Amino acid sequence: MAHIALTIAGSDSGGGAGIQADLKAMSALGVFGASVITAVTAQNTQxxxxxxxxxxxxxxxxxxxVLSDLDVRAIKIGMxxxxxxxxxxxxxxSDFTGPVVLDPVMIAKSGDALLARDAVATLRDVLLPRxxxxxxxxxEAACLLDQPVADMSDEMATQGRALVELGAQSVLMKGGHAKGEVCRDILISNDGAIAEFTAPRRRTNNTHGTGCTLSSSIAAGLAKGLSLQQAVSQxxxxxxxxxxxxxxxxxxxxxxxxxHFHQVWQA
Structure with missing residues (x-):
């Protein structure tokens, strides 16, 4: 029986982010992806x-x-x-009882806004607690908290805890925008547990869709029954x-x- 995850997000006509990235990542990780499109963007790498x-x-x-027919085990929400x-x-x-991965997509890699300014408070108050x-x-974390952008690990953890206090069960603070030779992501749970995931910072201009890919990959792991920490690690x-x-x-x-398919074919 297939493991099924649902992505609720926008469509990227360039194929690198959004619904397209989500479905590619889910497929690459052995999960059947269903989709709900919230917006259609005319978008490319620029x-x-x-x-x-x-x-x-x-x-x-x-x-x-989707939910009335497919046995969805996890939902990822993007744009x-x-x-x-x-x-x-x-x-x-509201009746879905499985895990929900919320990626608060606000700005495209090109710098274009993808979330209306007046929608930030609604996202924080209505969907974040879900x-x-x-x-x-x-x-994005700074915008949700109306605070300056964190640039140190302790500031990242502090903001992560503040977002948990707003109602999220856990928060993965992504360090891709931080400085330094090591990229550090910090997972903070509402029980106080903290886990760090590190990797060498790669010098590349080709990072379109990284946020979508990570969040949908986490949803894929949760759909397969992994614990949250296992899903984030994978x-x-x-x-x-x-x-x-x-x-x-x-x-x-x-x-x-x-x-997305680096494990399957080489470019």
Whole structure:
């Protein structure tokens, strides 16, 4: 029987992030991925040139169609452009009892905004308390807390604990935006447990979709029945391989994607 995970996110026409990255990562990790599209973006490795939000009733219908038929074991939530979509999704998954991975997507790698400014508070108040694990990068964590961006490990942990206090069961503070030769991610749980995941910082311009890939990989692990720490460890290892082989893909002329199928085929 297939392990099934659901991604609720936006579509990236360039194929490197969003729904496309989520489904690739889930497939690479042996999980069947279902999808609910919240927005369609006109996007490539250089820019986001248009965003069209999917009508709310269609978002709800997609969620209902999947959850009423498929045995979904984990949900990953990514790009949610407006307060209304956030509230719609919170209502539509209210009866889902499995783990939820919430990736608070706010800005594309190109620098283009993907979350309306007035939607940040709704995300924080309505959906964050529903998260089994929240996976913000450092600017996203700072925005949710209305604080300066953390640049040290102790500041990352402090902000992670503050996000847990807002209702998330656990928070994975991603250190990709920090400085130093070592990239450090910190997992903070509501029971006080802390785990660190480290890797050498790779010098590459091809990191489009890293946040989507990591969060969907965690959801894949949870769908297979792994503990949260096991799922994060597996996802962290998988993403490092995808980043390490990203330069071989040579996709686009801007921030290229990571290589989701680096374990299957070489570019």
């Amino acid at each position: 820019a986001v040139t248009a965003v069209h939000s999917i009508p709310l009733d269609v978002v709800t219908a997609q969620i209902d169609a 949610l452009a407006t307060p209304e979509i956030i509230e719609t999704i919170a209502a539509a998954i 998260a089994t694990v929240l996976t913000p990068n450092l600017p 996802a962290h290892h998988y993403l490092q391989g995808a980043i390490g082989t990203a330069d071989d893909l040579r996709v686009g002329h801007g921030h290229g994607p990571v290589h």
